[in-house]
Amino acid sequence: MVIVYIDQADHQIKKSSLEAMSYGAALAKQLGCEVAALVLGTVQDNLADLGKNGAQKVYHLKNESLNTLDVKVHSSLIATAAKNVNANVVVFAHNINGKAIAPAVSVKLEAGIVTGASSLPNTENGFVVTKTVFSGKAFASIQIETPNKVIAINQNSFGIVNYDHNAIVEELNIPIPASSIKITKVEKVEGEIPLTEASLVVSGGRGLKGPEHWGILLDLAKSLGAATACSRPVSDSDWRPHHEHVGQTGIQIAPNLYIAIGISGAIQHLAGVNRSKTIVVINKDPEAPFFKAADYGVVGDAFEVVPTLTKAILKMKSTA
Amino acid sequence: MKILVCISKTPDTTAKIAFTEGNTKFDENGVQWIINPYDEWYALVRAIELKEKDPSTIIHLVTVGTADAEPIIRKALALGGDEAIRINSNSNDSFFVAKQLATVAKEGNYDLIFTGKETIDYNSASIGSMLSALLDMPFVSLANKFDCDGNTATVRREIEGGEETCEVNLPVVISCQKGMAEQRIPNMRGIMAARTKPLKVLEPFEASATTSIKKFDTPPAKSGVKLIDPANMDELVRLLKEEAKVI
Ligand SMILES: Cc1cc2nc3c(=O)[nH]c(=O)nc-3n(C[C@H](O)[C@H](O)[C@H](O)COP(=O)(O)OP(=O)(O)OC[C@H]3O[C@@H](n4cnc5c(N)ncnc54)[C@H](O)[C@@H]3O)c2cc1C
Numbered sequence: 001m002v003i004v005y006i007d008q009a010d011h012q013i014k015k016s017s018l019e020a021m022s023y024g025a026a027l028a029k030q031l032g033c034e035v036a037a038l039v040l041g042t043v044q045d046n047l048a049d050l051g052k053n054g055a056q057k058v059y060h061l062k063n064e065s066l067n068t069l070d071v072k073v074h075s076s077l078i079a080t081a082a083k084n085v086n087a088n089v090v091v092f093a094h095n096i097n098g099k100a101i102a103p104a105v106s107v108k109l110e111a112g113i114v115t116g117a118s119s120l121p122n123t124e125n126g127f128v129v130t131k132t133v134f135s136g137k138a139f140a141s142i143q144i145e146t147p148n149k150v151i152a153i154n155q156n157s158f159g160i161v162n163y164d165h166n167a168i169v170e171e172l173n174i175p176i177p178a179s180s181i182k183i184t185k186v187e188k189v190e191g192e193i194p195l196t197e198a199s200l201v202v203s204g205g206r207g208l209k210g211p212e213h214w215g216i217l218l219d220l221a222k223s224l225g226a227a228t229a230c231s232r233p234v235s236d237s238d239w240r241p242h243h244e245h246v247g248q249t250g251i252q253i254a255p256n257l258y259i260a261i262g263i264s265g266a267i268q269h270l271a272g273v274n275r276s277k278t279i280v281v282i283n284k285d286p287e288a289p290f291f292k293a294a295d296y297g298v299v300g301d302a303f304e305v306v307p308t309l310t311k312a313i314l315k316m317k318s319t320a
Numbered sequence: 321m322k323i324l325v326c327i328s329k330t331p332d333t334t335a336k337i338a339f340t341e342g343n344t345k346f347d348e349n350g351v352q353w354i355i356n357p358y359d360e361w362y363a364l365v366r367a368i369e370l371k372e373k374d375p376s377t378i379i380h381l382v383t384v385g386t387a388d389a390e391p392i393i394r395k396a397l398a399l400g401g402d403e404a405i406r407i408n409s410n411s412n413d414s415f416f417v418a419k420q421l422a423t424v425a426k427e428g429n430y431d432l433i434f435t436g437k438e439t440i441d442y443n444s445a446s447i448g449s450m451l452s453a454l455l456d457m458p459f460v461s462l463a464n465k466f467d468c469d470g471n472t473a474t475v476r477r478e479i480e481g482g483e484e485t486c487e488v489n490l491p492v493v494i495s496c497q498k499g500m501a502e503q504r505i506p507n508m509r510g511i512m513a514a515r516t517k518p519l520k521v522l523e524p525f526e527a528s529a530t531t532s533i534k535k536f537d538t539p540p541a542k543s544g545v546k547l548i549d550p551a552n553m554d555e556l557v558r559l560l561k562e563e564a565k566v567i
Binding site: 009014068069070071072075095096097099100101102103104105106107108110111112113114115116128130131132133134135136137138139140141142143144145146180181182183184185186187188189192194196197199200224242243245248249250252256257267268271274277278280281291292293294295296297298299300301304305308309311312313315316 | 361415418440445448449459462464474481486489498499534538539547551554556557564566
């Protein structure tokens, strides 16, 4: 059986987990086996609805204490659950929590693991999973040699598939070990779309000249419902918060649309965004290296182009 | 306090990514090697800062790598750290590597184990989590702030859409990222001192690899940028909607 770990934030199932669910369902079909979801903690969503994303069954370990992450606790519960239901493949979303838990689960299940997977495995001859390496500059095909397997699938690389059935929900009864981690403070950025989950991202670089000029970028992001990002010098100079820094040494993202404004396109920046499906570059220098990595380019002054683009989007939205 | 910092050697961020031997091996020709930036800028430097606050702190560095990793570990020692251990293997199976590190960690009885959040070559982000499972220790990932008071560590970590601060008792495994420490460069005194710091070489411990790399591929090149007149943003919107279908 394939089991998919369903991750949550603020009692809501994450989009990346629904992608992982659909990935797990496609994998189970390929292997000719069953697929189930595993939910820890309490969520608002109707768990039977996970059937709509491909789950046949949902195993639920319902306990408030599991709403915050303790890798030691979560990984041991997931490993125990996988053993109890005879799952030999465990799928995670390669998101913040998945990255933290999946490798520990692989140790506990003596399973080979591939994190950052970009597509379904090739199971014709063995079990070969393709993953992104060198910060998106290449792919590696990796054979998992062990009977048990753990895969963490990249965010935004496997689309959510709709099924027309509900899943059967079954509560699990596994004793919960005491947590050794005490959360003392939680700071959420209000009203912002988390960058790694966003399908549209608007990003700014040093070309915007200073934090006081970010308004035009924020307006554009708002018109699209996009998350905002920035280049490293921008966050290093505290023009924007650190969590917006994308690139080789920041966050790696793969949205459907990445709009780069006043960013030169240095190799370390591209490493964080080159898996985006469509890239738009707005830069006044026609020689900026970013144009080589772009699908659409606008050579022009950001201070003129960006407000015009925002207007065009609002116009499109009002007539659509 | 005794800290173990895990160090990995990675190609420089501007290195040309190419493959040889029928696309089964990374082409190291002409590649400059660096300390994985997360290991250096955040894990190692934070450990050094902790030692500056409490000089009785002992820092050991560990790497899994063949002899060509020595310049990297010496460079790390030039930044700080008391001694280094190199486990002589060039495996790129995360489990095998984690098992090597865990064996060193067990023998050294460390209070604190720091890793970078991931390496910039294989991007697996697996070692810290695996180590915590092998050592049966708590694990806090993506830490961007770390302090320690006696036996209690206070760690701030990234969560979806924000940050979370937690307290955890030592020993603990921490994966480090931006925010943990201020970047620094080695000075002459550090470089001289590093030459005589102990560097122990161990043969790999018994462990089996769980994965193997079959081949590498490079993504297809973009077909070329379509330039749009800056005065005609309606056209860009139309293309994004009708051609790219992303809005
Ligand atoms: C080890 C290492 C790791 C790194 N990691 C990262 C990383 O993770 N992320 C990252 O982003 N960088 C990273 N960098 C830095 C990277 O090399 C570049 O220096 C950085 O990305 C440049 O940022 P930028 O494009 O905003 O600024 P610049 O390179 O200064 O580019 C500004 C651009 O704005 C354009 N411009 C100026 N005015 C206007 C205008 N009015 N309208 C339109 N366009 C305009 C210019 O033509 C130029 O192309 C790293 C560097 C190193 C050495």
